[in-house]
Amino acid sequence: MSQPSGEAATVPSRDPESRGAWRVPVTVYPSATEASAEVAREIADLIRLRASRGEHVVLGLATGSSPLGVYRELIRWHQQAGLSFRCVVTFNLDEYWPMPADSPLSYHQFMRRNLFEHLDLDPSNIHLPDGAVAREEIEVSCQAYERAIREAGGIDYQILGIGRSGHIGFNEPGSDRTTRTRLVELALLSREDLKRDLGGGEEVPRLAITMGVGTILEARQVVLLAFGRGKAAILERAVLGRIGPALPASFLRDHPGGRFVVDQAAASLLR
Ligand code: GLP
Secondary structure, three states: OOOOOOOOEEEEEEOOOOOOOEEEEEEEEOOHHHHHHHHHHHHHHHHHHHHHOOOOEEEEEOOOOOOHHHHHHHHHHHHHHOOOOOOEEEEEOEEEEOOOOOOOOOHHHHHHHHOHHHOOOOHHHEEOOOOOOOHHHHHHHHHHHHHHHHHOOOOOEEEEOOOOOOOEOOEOOOOOOOOOOEEEEOOHHHHHHHHHHOOOOOOOOOEEEEOOHHHHHOOOEEEEEEOOHHHHHHHHHHHHOOOEOOEHHHHHHHOOOEEEEEEOOOOOOOO
């Protein structure tokens, strides 16, 4: 794959299930920093456009290390360029269950530390799945989450990471394109990664509430971020392998607004 240094390169990918059609879903940047700055700039442009029309914008947000560069840039847009987030509504992909919102391990706290507390978001516009809900109320709570997304007008711009299992949100292998927000079990590989992220000392959550693949695919734009050599193998399968529930991230290739934004290390196995 040739690529001009210092510029993003786009890799055409052949979709084996679309009768020979060629898709162009992958943009390769020299580094995660440049990729993240570009994604943040797109989001900032969208916010400015909607704000200028007096409209709101709905962002779908992810946890993990992959979106952190985008979040840092968005904070910079707010603090240094005066970009206001008052017109922004957010929905996060997932939360562990059971997990109180004030636990330092919760995604509620992850998002507060890494993004929300640095912006001027209206707290009533911030949404995450409720990890503290009683088991018998999970289904109703998940339906309410789906309804809240619909009532906000749907997600305009969804950010995703990809797990080593190929998951998006916590839609592990086996999750098909019709799945909605629900309680799921984490794959072994995801729990291993989690153990590493938590420093090994904590008990690793086994269950989570996640938006479904179907929920994610209803977003108007979906951008999957993958950075580093550790993501190369799973990215290669997601971009060039068979589209299907064995690798939920592959469904992005069936989405007209789906894109993979990656660095050179993650793209190293794409030929
Ligand atoms: C967790 C999140 C996913 C995320 C994944 C990858 O499992 N629930 O949404 O994509 O981690 O994490 P990282 O970006 O740190 O590789």
